[in-house]
Amino acid sequence: xxxxxxxxxxxxxxxxxxxxxxxxxxxxxxxxxxxxxxxxxxxxxxxxxxxxxxxxxxxxxxxxxxxxxxxxxxxxxxxxxxxxxxxxxxxxxxxxxxxxxxxxxxxxxxxxxxxxxxxxxxxxxxxxxxxxxxxxxxxxxxxxxxxxxxxxxxxxxxxxxxxxxxxxxxxxxxxxxxxxxxxxxxxxxxxxxxxxxxxxxxxxxxxxxxxxxxxxxxxxxxxxxxxxxxxxxxxxxxxxxxxxxxxxxxxxxxxxx
Numbered sequence: 523x524x525x526x527x528x529x530x531x532x533x534x535x536x537x538x539x540x541x542x543x544x545x546x547x548x549x550x551x552x553x554x555x556x557x558x559x560x561x562x563x564x565x566x567x568x569x570x571x572x573x574x575x576x577x578x579x580x581x582x583x584x585x586x587x588x589x590x591x592x593x594x595x596x597x598x599x600x601x602x603x604x605x606x607x608x609x610x611x612x613x614x615x616x617x618x619x620x621x622x623x624x625x626x627x628x629x630x631x632x633x634x635x636x637x638x639x640x641x642x643x644x645x646x647x648x649x650x651x652x653x654x655x656x657x658x659x660x661x662x663x664x665x666x667x668x669x670x671x672x673x674x675x676x677x678x679x680x681x682x683x684x685x686x687x688x689x690x691x692x693x694x695x696x697x698x699x700x701x702x703x704x705x706x707x708x709x710x711x712x713x714x715x716x717x718x719x720x721x722x723x724x725x726x727x728x729x730x731x732x733x734x735x736x737x738x739x740x741x742x743x744x745x746x747x748x749x750x751x752x753x754x755x756x757x758x759x760x761x762x763x764x765x766x767x768x769x770x771x772x773x774x775x776x777x778x779x
Contacts, residue, residue, distance in 0.1 A: 550644070557639045558670075560686055562677050567591075569646075571673035574662060576648030588669035595672030599627055602684050606692050610756070613768065625702050626695065632664035635691055641666055693736070696760040707766040714773065715745050723750070723769070725762045741765045 551568065555561045562568045575587040603626050607619050614622075625631065636642065642657035645666055656662050674683045708723075715723050728740040741761035742752045750772060753764025 554639075554641075554644050558686055558690075560674055560678065560682060562673070564677055567673040567677045568670070571595075571669035572644050572666065573646040574648070574651060574656070574666070576651040576656070577646045579648035579650060588666060591669035591672035591676075592665045593672070594675065595668035595670065596627075598671050598675045598680065598683055599668060599687070602680075602687055602692075603627055606695065610695070611764070613753075613764070622699055626691070626698060629660055629664040631691075631698065632667045633660035636663035636667040639690070641670065693756075696756045700757075700759055700763060707763045707770065711743070711750075711766040711769055714770075719746060721746060723766070725765065727758060727761075728752075743769050745769075 551562075551565065554568075570586055571588050571591050573587050575589060578585065578587065600623070603623055604619070607614070607622055607626075611619065611622075637658075642663055645657055645662070647656045647662075651659075651662070671683055671687075674686060711723055715721060724744045726742050726744065728742055730737050730739055732738045736756060738754055738756055739758050739761040740752065740754050741758065741764075743750050743762070743765040751765045751767070751769030753761045753766070753768055755761035755764055
């Protein structure tokens with residue numbers, strides 16, 4: 523009985539104790555479902571994910587917030603991103619994988635992904651956070667994004683979270699990492715090759731595999747007709763960067779002791 527009373531209180535708060543703007547946001551969860559391509563079977567999960575702790579300031583008896591779901595979603599996100607990086611970049615070291623993961627799950631990236639699905643407009647905020655621009659604050663958006671992942675996990679399981687992240691984040695990994703980390707590999711190789719052999723590296727696509735929406739490219743980089751490195755990626759640019767990185771590794775001096 524206590525739980526039923528608590529559940530009725532949650533639903534009453536969402537339906538009757540909010541401003542006109544908030545009420546419109548409550549009834550627009552269908553548009554959120556459409557945007558994220560997922561329909562919650564149990565809406566208490568998604569409503570909790572959208573409730574910031576500051577909303578308690580509007581109702582002192584309202585104790586629910588998205589902090590616990592944020593904790594869960596952070597773990598689920600970390601597992602899926604780690605698995606994707608491990609499989610996608612088989613030649614990377616632990617340090618490289620860790621660095622890439624830290625960037626992908628950073629506050630800025632998560633906030634950007636939250637903005638892409640307009641998550642801020644659905645949040646339940648206290649009046650103070652509302653007036654100070656909380657709907658656009660990176661810290662609130664990134665936390666809510668993780669909470670949403672936690673909610674999807676509870677409602678539909680790990681595969682549903684992976685499906686959502688597949689198009690919303692994972693398909694974008696190559697571009698994200700190219701922009702953050704890989705932009706120097708080709709330039710480093712070019713400078714070294716020009717200084718050493720007075721020529722430039724040449725990149726050749728060996729093969730393309732996979733469906734059109736997720737092709738994987740295999741590229742080799744040549745200098746004076748000799749293969750220096752090979753790389754794979756879900757774009758030609760990413761594969762070239764990986765080939766350049768592997769070429770740099772091959773050219774590094776090795777200890778002979």
